[in-house]
Every structure is written in C-alpha cells, then in structure tokens.
Amino acid sequence: xxxxxxxxxxxxxxxxxxxxxxxxxxxxxxxxxxxxxxxxxxxxxxxxxxxxxxxxxxxxxxxxxxxxxxxxxxxxxxxxxxxxxxxxxxxxxxxxxxxxxxxxxxxxxxxxxxx
Amino acid sequence: xxxxxxxxxxxxxxxxxxxxxxxxxxxxxxxxxxxxxxxxxxxxxxxxxxxxxxxxxxxxxxxxxxxxxxxxxxxxxxxxxxxxxxxxxxxxxxxxxxxxxxxxxxxxxxxx
Numbered sequence: 001x002x003x004x005x006x007x008x009x010x011x012x013x014x015x016x017x018x019x020x021x022x023x024x025x026x027x028x029x030x031x032x033x034x035x036x037x038x039x040x041x042x043x044x045x046x047x048x049x050x051x052x053x054x055x056x057x058x059x060x061x062x063x064x065x066x067x068x069x070x071x072x073x074x075x076x077x078x079x080x081x082x083x084x085x086x087x088x089x090x091x092x093x094x095x096x097x098x099x100x101x102x103x104x105x106x107x108x109x110x111x112x113x114x115x
Numbered sequence: 116x117x118x119x120x121x122x123x124x125x126x127x128x129x130x131x132x133x134x135x136x137x138x139x140x141x142x143x144x145x146x147x148x149x150x151x152x153x154x155x156x157x158x159x160x161x162x163x164x165x166x167x168x169x170x171x172x173x174x175x176x177x178x179x180x181x182x183x184x185x186x187x188x189x190x191x192x193x194x195x196x197x198x199x200x201x202x203x204x205x206x207x208x209x210x211x212x213x214x215x216x217x218x219x220x221x222x223x224x225x226x227x
Contacts, residue, residue: 004158033213042119042204042217043159056214090158094213103149104215106158 004029004093004107012113013081021076021110023091031055031094032074033104034066038087049074078112086114118142119207121218128225134192136221138205141186145207148181149215150190153202162203163190195225 005024013019025032031050035043045058049068063079072093078085088111092104120139128134136150146167151159165172165179165188172179178191188205202222206215 031213033215035215035217040219042121042206042219043215045214045216048213050213058214092158103161103164104213105161106151108156108158 004091004105006091006107006110008110010111012115014115015081015083017081018077018079019081019112021089023074023107025072025093026105029093029095030072032068032072033092034076035090035092036087037090043090046076081114083114086112119205119216119218121205121221123221125222128195128223130197130225130227131194134195134199134223134225136190136203136223138188138218139186140188140207143186145209147208148188149206150179151204151206153204159204197225197227199223200225
C-alpha cells in the first residue's frame with residue numbers, strides 16, 4: 001500500500017512568483033487536507049478537499065488555492081509569493097467515512113523557500 | 116491567539132522511564148484529540164487519539180489522558196525508548212470539519 005506522496009521535495013522561489021505543490025493521497029483515501037508548518041511551529045490548516053470540492057478553509061488569504069482531481073490527488077497553488085510563505089507544506093489524506101478530524105495520514109512535505 | 120498550547124518545548128528522559136507530554140486547549144467544543152510524532156524530514160505520524168466521551172485510551176506503551184474540565188491532554192510513554200526521540204504534536208478537532216489544530220510541538224529526547 002502506497003502512502004501519501006508529495007512533490008517536489010524542495011523548492012526555491014522568489015517573491016512575487018507562483019508555485020504549485022502536488023500530493024498523491026494514500027490508496028483508497030478520498031479526502032485531502034493541506035497544512036503549512038513554519039519553522040518551530042505546529043502545522044496550520046490551510047484547507048481540505050473532499051470529492052473535488054473545498055470542504056473547510058483555515059485563516060489563509062485567497063492567493064492560497066487548491067484543486068482535487070478525480071483520482072483524489074491534489075494541488076496547492078500559491079500566488080504572489082511572500083517571504084513569510086517559506087515553510088514546510090504538508091498534505092494529509094483520510095479514508096472514506098473519516099470526515100471527522102479523526103486520523104489524517106501525512107506525506108513527507110514540500111520545503112518551500114521564498115527569497 | 117493559540118487555541119492549543121504545548122508549553123514545554125523540550126523534554127529529556129532516561130531510557131526505561133516514563134515520558135509525560137502535556138497539551139492545553141481553550142475551546143470546550145473540541146471533540147477529538149490526537150497525538151502525532153514527527154521525525155526530521157518526515158511528515159507527522161499518527162500515534163494515538165481519544166474522543167471527548169472518554170478520559171483514557173491506551174495502545175501498547177502509549178496512553179493518552181483527557182481532562183475535559185481542565186481542558187488538558189497528556190501523553191504517557193512507558194517505558195521510554197531511544198527510538199521515541201522525536202517531536203510530538205498534540206492536535207484537536209471538532210465535528211465534521213476535518214480541520215486539525217496543532218500545538219507547537221515538544222521535542223522528546225530519550226537517553227540510553
């Protein structure tokens with residue numbers, strides 16, 4: 001059984017650019033959540049996708065957007081990058097019937113550096 | 116305004132002894148409580164959870180205690196092993212939102 005995978009592993013961008021991060025959910029999982037983890041902090045919820053629709057959003061501006069595809073993989077897009085967007089971006093998937101904040105299985109993350 | 120706090124950034128314990136990690140939360144509406152472990156260069160790994168209708172849940176060496184009146188959550192690891200050395204995050208959730216709110220993490224070091 002393949003776990004949650006994310007790409008790329010590391011990424012360096014400059015301020016003002018746009019970035020797309022990708023996530024493949026664990027086999028059989030249909031819900032994907034994205035989190036931002038700044039250095040020395042816990043992960044912060046960005047948003048969640050279920051059946052290709054956004055199903056809850058944290059306190060992040062509209063320049064953070066996402067997509068979920070029919071195969072349940074997902075993308076996180078960030079426009080007009082700012083220095084404070086530098087962080088580890090984590091994707092987590094949940095199995096069917098686990099819409100509650102019960103257990104989410106995390107990928108290894110994408111380390112984004114904005115210069 | 117942090118809704119979930121882990122007030123101890125780090126904890127050092129001797130192998131074989133008990134490790135106790137603590138977590139406080141502010142909102143009594145939370146109904147799911149979880150602990151995750153994170154190694155460097157890996158994503159958080161789910162350890163153990165408890166719902167608001169219970170006050171204790173045990174899984175092998177790991178036990179989670181929930182004190183709803185104090186809005187306090189703790190994780191006990193007995194006996195502690197060097198492989199337990201990692202960053203531990205508590206997380207809380209409510210209802211069907213799927214949103215988890217994490218604490219800042221506690222770095223546990225278990226010395227051989």
